[in-house]
Amino acid sequence: MDTRSADLIVGLPGEDGTEPTAIHPTAYTSPGSDWHPLDGNPGDLVAGSPRLNIAQAELAAAALLAALGVPADSEVARRTPARMVAGLAELLTCPPWEFTTFPNREYQHELVLVRDVPFTSMCAHHLLPFSGVAQVGVLPGERIAGLSKLARAVEVFAARMQVQEELGQQIAAYLDQQLQCRGVGVVLVAEHLCMTRRGVRAAGAAAITIATRGQLRDDLAARAEFLQLTTAQIRSAP
Numbered sequence: 001m002d003t004r005s006a007d008l009i010v011g012l013p014g015e016d017g018t019e020p021t022a023i024h025p026t027a028y029t030s031p032g033s034d035w036h037p038l039d040g041n042p043g044d045l046v047a048g049s050p051r052l053n054i055a056q057a058e059l060a061a062a063a064l065l066a067a068l069g070v071p072a073d074s075e076v077a078r079r080t081p082a083r084m085v086a087g088l089a090e091l092l093t094c095p096p097w098e099f100t101t102f103p104n105r106e107y108q109h110e111l112v113l114v115r116d117v118p119f120t121s122m123c124a125h126h127l128l129p130f131s132g133v134a135q136v137g138v139l140p141g142e143r144i145a146g147l148s149k150l151a152r153a154v155e156v157f158a159a160r161m162q163v164q165e166e167l168g169q170q171i172a173a174y175l176d177q178q179l180q181c182r183g184v185g186v187v188l189v190a191e192h193l194c195m196t197r198r199g200v201r202a203a204g205a206a207a208i209t210i211a212t213r214g215q216l217r218d219d220l221a222a223r224a225e226f227l228q229l230t231t232a233q234i235r236s237a238p
């Protein structure tokens with residue numbers, strides 16, 4: 001497995017077949033990431049968290065709108081600062097969940113792939129959403145994950161401000177650590193509003209990133225199969 005994450009390995013299945021000790025995804029900081037506005041803990045951004053000051057955020061939102069010259073006195077706009085804060089908090093928050101695994105009793109050694117997991121995340125450069133689909137593949141080891149947990153891993157790491165490359169690497173590193181499996185692959189295809197609706201306004205442009213671990217990175221045949229299954233339907237340039 002990825003040597004960069006060796007010092008962070010948790011969740012090893014017990015020798016007697018007991019459940020691994022799961023780390024909660026919201027308490028997880030991926031290896032190799034040196035900067036996250038939410039400090040690796042999107043779960044902090046929930047109502048009541050000392051890090052989420054709703055009143056202050058609403059004042060700041062009102063000040064931002066005023067500085068942008070947006071009138072605040074209409075009935076429609078009166079609650080806009082509160083809606084802005086609630087909307088951002090929602091995009092940067094994920095409900096808690098536990099990573100469930102099961103013994104790989106029939107020894108499924110072929111690829112397990114969950115395709116087209118929709119996600120929305122927040123661009124760390126412009127605070128605009130980027131959204132698309134994730135393809136999450138695992139070459140199982142001793143244990144297999146509940147399928148929904150592969151999609152939940154996407155969901156929880158999407159609830160951060162970041163760039164797409166980081167999102168893919170965080171998901172891959174997390175699954176690698178949790179499952180101690182033989183390989184992990186994450187393909188993200190996303191539209192960045194900061195690029196398609198402003199700036200260069202490249203409408204229709206998509207960003208594709210690939211993050212792999214273990215045999216899906218190092219075994220050329222396994223990698224080719226994974227990429228063929230996950231990228232075959234991506235539209236080529238006109």
Ligand SMILES: Nc1nc2c(ncn2[C@@H]2O[C@H](COP(=O)(O)OP(=O)(O)OP(=O)(O)O)[C@@H](O)[C@H]2O)c(=O)[nH]1
Binds near residue numbers: 163194199
């Ligand atoms: N690699 C990467 N770049 C991103 C991502 N999201 C946004 N960007 C890019 O981040 C860059 C920020 O560059 P800047 O030149 O500082 O920003 P800007 O002046 O708004 O640039 P323009 O978007 O070209 O107008 C832009 O090129 C964005 O397209 C991402 O997920 N990954």
Ligand SMILES: [Zn+2]
Binds near residue numbers: 125127
């Ligand atoms: Zn952006």
